[in-house]
Structures are given as structure tokens and as C-alpha cells.
Amino acid sequence: MKYLEVSSERKRIYNELIEIKGNIRVFCRCRPLNSAEMANGLASVVEFDPAQDNELQVNCSDSSKKQFKFDHVFKPEDDQEAVFAQTKPVVVSVLDGYNVCIFAYGQTGTGKTFTMEGTQENRGVNYRTLEELFRISEDRRGTMRYELSVSMLEVYNERIRDLLVESSDEPVKKRLEIKQAAEGTQEVPGLMEVRVFSTEDVWELLRSGSRARSVGSTSANEMSSRSHCLLRVTVRGDNLINGHKTKSHLWMVDLAGSERVGRIEVEGERLKESQFINKSLSALGDVISALASKTAHVPYRSHFLSLFS
Numbered sequence: 357m358k359y360l361e362v363s364s365e366r367k368r369i370y371n372e373l374i375e376i377k378g379n380i381r382v383f384c385r386c387r388p389l390n391s392a393e394m395a396n397g398l399a400s401v402v403e404f405d406p407a408q409d410n411e412l413q414v415n416c417s418d419s420s421k422k423q424f425k426f427d428h429v430f431k432p433e434d435d436q437e438a439v440f441a442q443t444k445p446v447v448v449s450v451l452d453g454y455n456v457c458i459f460a461y462g463q464t465g466t467g468k469t470f471t472m473e474g475t476q477e478n479r480g481v482n483y484r485t486l487e488e489l490f491r492i493s494e495d496r497r498g499t500m501r502y503e504l505s506v507s508m509l510e511v512y513n514e515r516i517r518d519l520l521v522e523s524s525d526e527p528v529k530k531r532l533e534i535k536q537a538a539e540g541t542q543e544v545p546g547l548m549e550v551r552v553f554s555t556e557d558v559w560e561l562l563r564s565g566s567r568a569r570s571v572g573s574t575s576a577n578e579m580s581s582r583s584h585c586l587l588r589v590t591v592r593g594d595n596l597i598n599g600h601k602t603k604s605h606l607w608m609v610d611l612a613g614s615e616r617v618g619r620i621e622v623e624g625e626r627l628k629e630s631q632f633i634n635k636s637l638s639a640l641g642d643v644i645s646a647l648a649s650k651t652a653h654v655p656y657r658s659h660f661l662s663l664f665s
């Protein structure tokens with residue numbers, strides 16, 4: 357009984373939080389200048405107000421200043437832990453049966469992959485989230501049994517590729533598609549789903565998926581991600597007290613760079629990629645702005661990337 361009270365209290369608080377803050381949250385992260393930028397004598401054009409952690413100001417080339425507001429702004433000195441601290445309350449709600457989606461969006465080279473994947477020493481949101489999900493699952497062991505599985509796919513030039521299928525299997529792999537499931541969620545039939553039992557399983561799995569991703573070099577980033585990379589965590593929950601079962605998805609998406617074609621001298625294959633990237637990002641932008649303004653029609657079908665949001 358005590359457990360049921362705590363659990364429904366947790367859901368009530370979460371729903372209240374969503375009510376107050378909205379169900380879409382936008383954070384902005386400004387990365388530090390890199391060594392090439394410093395060597396070229398570049399300086400940051402972004403200013404932060406120490407008293408406001410949700411605002412920044414951009415100094416424009418015509419000496420005007422533009423102010424932007426977000427739910428939270430991360431400064432160059434904010435580390436991966438600080439970013440995850442803000443993300444945590446939203447992602448862990450997947451354990452209570454909510455579907456959640458996070459996108460990292462920005463121009464090429466701004467730190468999307470660093471934020472989501474991170475490095476061995478500076479692990480990003482993807483790994484930290486799974487670590488937290490395991491920690492909470494363990495805490496709730498007496499009352500809930502959870503099964504966590506991971507899938508990873510990329511959307512590259514309008515095609516969906518499974519990143520967890522061995523690359524040697526590539527020639528026999530069939531093209532994946534999105535289908536609407538009976539309960540209204542989106543499914544990708546045939547997508548590999550790997551059950552994970554501990555954080556030790558996770559890091560190598562994420563690394564191998566990420567190595568299979570399509571990358572290329574643009575003039576703005578030497579190792580630019582040319583695809584949208586989607587990590588899906590599926591949570592199956594079994595309530596040991598009342599027998600209630602849940603299944604929910606958490607999507608963590610590292611979008612391809614939103615560069616403007618004219619700005620980074622692209623040609624040939626890179627140009628084609630950029631056009632596909634921009635088309636899909638623009639469709640996704642339309643969906644998010646329709647959701648944010650709560651308009652009756654949300655154009656999910658204008659691009660299949662939007663179906664995951």
C-alpha cells in the first residue's frame with residue numbers, strides 16, 4: 357500500500373511539473389572555443405548574465421545585441437554532469453510509463469554528439485541516462501521489475517539503417533520502415549533490440565552503434581555526423597504489487613548538423629546529404645512548433661523523422 361501511495365504521488369508531482377513547465381523543454385549549451393578558434397584569434401560573441409540561468413545575449417556583427425531565453429542555459433564551463441542534472445527528471449519518467457524524447461539540435465561542430473554520446477572520460481546524456489535507469493530500477497527492486505532494451509538507428513539520406521546490426525550483415529539487410537502500432541506508437545519492424553542488464557553492457561554497445569554511423573568531413577567539422585542518430589530505450593515495467601504492466605520508449609536523438617548549405621562550401625555527395633538533412637530538420641521544426649503552440653493539426657507525416665517526436 358505504501359508503495360502504491362509513493363508511486364502515485366511521484367506521478368502526481370511529475371504531472372504537475374509538466375503542467376507548470378510545459379511538456380517541451382528547451383536548453384541551450386554553449387561549448388568552449390576550440391583550439392583552432394583560439395589560434396585564429398576568435399572570441400566568443402555570447403554573453404551570460406550571472407543572475408539569470410535561462411538567458412544569453414549574442415553580440416551581432418552590426419554591434420546590435422540579441423537576447424534569447426531558454427528553460428536553461430549551459431555555459432562553456434558547465435560539464436556533462438551539469439547537463440545531465442537538468443535532463444534527469446525528464447528522462448527517468450520513462451520508468452513510470454511515460455514516453456519521452458530528447459533532441460540535440462544545432463549547427464555542425466557545436467557539440468551535439470559530445471553532449472549526447474560524450475567520450476570515455478566525459479560520458480554524455482545517453483550513457484548517464486541508462487546508468488540512472490539502472491540505479492532507480494535497483495532501488496525499486498522490491499516493488500517493480502524492469503526490463504531495459506536498447507535499439508539504435510540512423511536516418512541517412514532518407515533511409516533508416518540499424519546501427520546495432522553487424523556491418524558484415526549489411527548487404528543482406530533489408531530496408532527498415534516505420535509502422536504505426538495498434539496502440540498508436542511508432543514501431544520499426546525488424547529493428548534490433550538488445551536487452552541490457554548493467555552499465556557495463558551499455559558503453560561498448562553504444563560505442564559500436566556510434567562507430568557504424570555515417571560521418572564525413574565538412575569545412576566546419578572534421579568528423580561531422582551526416583545522419584540523425586536515434587537511440588531508443590524500451591522499458592517494460594512489471595508492478596509486483598498490483599500486477600500492472602507498462603511499456604514505454606525513451607528516444608535520445610543526435611540530429612545531423614543544421615548547417616546552411618551556402619555557408620560550408622558543400623558539393624556532390626555532401627550537398628545531397630545536406631539537402632536531405634535540412635528538409636528533415638525543417639519538417640521536425642514544424643512539428644515541434646505545432647506541439648508547442650498546441651495547434652490542432654500537427655504535421656507528423658511530412659517527414660518520417662517527426663514520427664518519433
Ligand SMILES: Nc1ncnc2c1ncn2[C@@H]1O[C@H](COP(=O)(O)OP(=O)(O)OP(=O)(O)O)[C@@H](O)[C@H]1O
Nearest residue numbers: 387463464465466467468469470577580581612613
Ligand atoms: N562542451 C564541450 N567541451 C569540450 N569539447 C567540446 C564540447 N562540445 C563539443 N566539443 C568538441 O567539439 C568538437 C565538435 O563537437 P561535436 O562533434 O559534438 O559537434 P556536433 O554538433 O555533433 O557536429 P556535427 O553536426 O558536425 O556532427 C568535438 O571535438 C567535441 O569533442
